[in-house]
Amino acid sequence: MKYDFDKPVDRKNTCCVKYDALEAVYGRADLLPMWVADMDFETPDFIIDALRERLEHPVLGYACEHPDYWPSVVDWQKRRNGWEIDPSHLAFVPGIVKGIGMVVNVFTQPGDKIIIQPPVYHPFRLVPQNNGREIVWNPLKLTEHGYEMDLEQLESIIEGCRLLILSNPHNPAGVAWPVETLRSLAEICHRHGVLVVSDEIHSDMYLFGKKHVPFATVSDIAREISITFAAPSKTFNIAGVITSYCVVPDDRLRERFFSWIHANEMDAKGIFPPVATSAAYRKGDSWLEQMLKYVEQNVLYVEDFCREHISGIVPMRPDASFLVWLDCRGLGLDHDALNSLFVDKAGLALNDGAMFGPGGEGFMRMNVGTRRAVLEEAMERLAAAVASI
Numbered sequence: 336m337k338y339d340f341d342k343p344v345d346r347k348n349t350c351c352v353k354y355d356a357l358e359a360v361y362g363r364a365d366l367l368p369m370w371v372a373d374m375d376f377e378t379p380d381f382i383i384d385a386l387r388e389r390l391e392h393p394v395l396g397y398a399c400e401h402p403d404y405w406p407s408v409v410d411w412q413k414r415r416n417g418w419e420i421d422p423s424h425l426a427f428v429p430g431i432v433k434g435i436g437m438v439v440n441v442f443t444q445p446g447d448k449i450i451i452q453p454p455v456y457h458p459f460r461l462v463p464q465n466n467g468r469e470i471v472w473n474p475l476k477l478t479e480h481g482y483e484m485d486l487e488q489l490e491s492i493i494e495g496c497r498l499l500i501l502s503n504p505h506n507p508a509g510v511a512w513p514v515e516t517l518r519s520l521a522e523i524c525h526r527h528g529v530l531v532v533s534d535e536i537h538s539d540m541y542l543f544g545k546k547h548v549p550f551a552t553v554s555d556i557a558r559e560i561s562i563t564f565a566a567p568s569k570t571f572n573i574a575g576v577i578t579s580y581c582v583v584p585d586d587r588l589r590e591r592f593f594s595w596i597h598a599n600e601m602d603a604k605g606i607f608p609p610v611a612t613s614a615a616y617r618k619g620d621s622w623l624e625q626m627l628k629y630v631e632q633n634v635l636y637v638e639d640f641c642r643e644h645i646s647g648i649v650p651m652r653p654d655a656s657f658l659v660w661l662d663c664r665g666l667g668l669d670h671d672a673l674n675s676l677f678v679d680k681a682g683l684a685l686n687d688g689a690m691f692g693p694g695g696e697g698f699m700r701m702n703v704g705t706r707r708a709v710l711e712e713a714m715e716r717l718a719a720a721v722a723s724i
């Protein structure tokens with residue numbers, strides 16, 4: 336089946352953050368939304384059909400274990416990433432950010448130090464800070480080859496830290512970490528008794544021939560010291576269904592984490608997550624392949640457009656996912672002027688790079704998980720705004 340990613344979908348007034356929270360966040364409802372990381376494409380029909388089929392039954396009472404939930408996850412991870420997961424190492428979590436909050440609370444104490452590598456997804460900072468933990472920054476290095484993890488710097492700041500939160504692949508810049516980097520990271524963290532949370536929510540969406548490397552598979556050490564989070568939520572545009580899970584291969588970590596999860600019934604799934612997950616992972620390969628091809632073309636479109644029309648903005652090509660990290664430093668604008676250019680002059684809602692922490696200043700994150708026609712309009716508006724300054 337051929338899917339149509341050019342089909343317009345009106346998402347307004349569906350209580351979706353991306354459209355219906357524009358006014359609250361940007362003070363204007365008329366912006367083109369290219370911020371929150373979900374896509375404007377229709378959730379694929381095989382997922383909607385599976386949910387609809389369940390809704391045909393007139394009772395939505397408490398749910399017990401769905402027979403294909405864990406088998407579909409295990410098969411998907413094996414097929415896509417060559418990762419053999421024992422089903423007993425899996426637990427449902429009600430969202431990955433909440434999962435990170437659970438790890439922070441179970442494995443660290445108030446005042447403990449937690450490492451993150453900015454610029455990075457802002458809840459990596461907010462969740463520890465809002466739980467009274469101290470953030471230790473290990474900023475990424477921006478080299479002529481793109482972003483690299485600064486492992487030397489990590490050695491110099493890691494003493495006394497308890498946890499490192501890894502974005503694999505890295506949001507906002509869509510970086511695929513080389514296997515050697517992940518292996519060295521595991522070795523350093525292991526030597527210093529630091530637990531690694533690997534957030535792999537974007538891992539199904541590698542582009543341009545790149546491949547995902549699950550952190551837990553890079554070495555025995557990585558397996559021993561890690562808790563991995565993943566989900567079909569970004570991949571299949573079902574973030575509102577809450578479909579995340581964690582993988583904890585190490586016995587001691589798992590015993591500690593899962594006993595807390597069970598004690599608090601955090602793994603009670605509800606009816607819909609397993610239905611959507613099983614449909615996505617059993618039937619989603621072809622849709623995903625087509626969606627990623629479409630997104631690749633969108634990325635190339637933004638690159639070409641900037642090269643031809645907006646020389647002050649250089650898009651960094653993502654290795655994965657539908658977010659493009661725009662290097663706007665060439666425009667020579669300070670933080671407020673850059674935001675004003677996008678919002679007030681261009682009428683666009685992007686994520687301000689500074690929210691992702693040190694190193695994000697002068698960048699903007701653009702969500703290209705949308706129709707080409709919308710992207711074309713956005714780029715035209717941006718070019719006109721830049722020309723006006």
Ligand SMILES: Cc1ncc(COP(=O)(O)O)c(C=O)c1O
Nearest residue numbers: 372430431432433456506536579
């Ligand atoms: C790296 C990363 N982790 C987690 C999330 C959110 O996950 P959840 O909605 O499951 O909390 C996002 C959403 O943008 C993300 O980019």
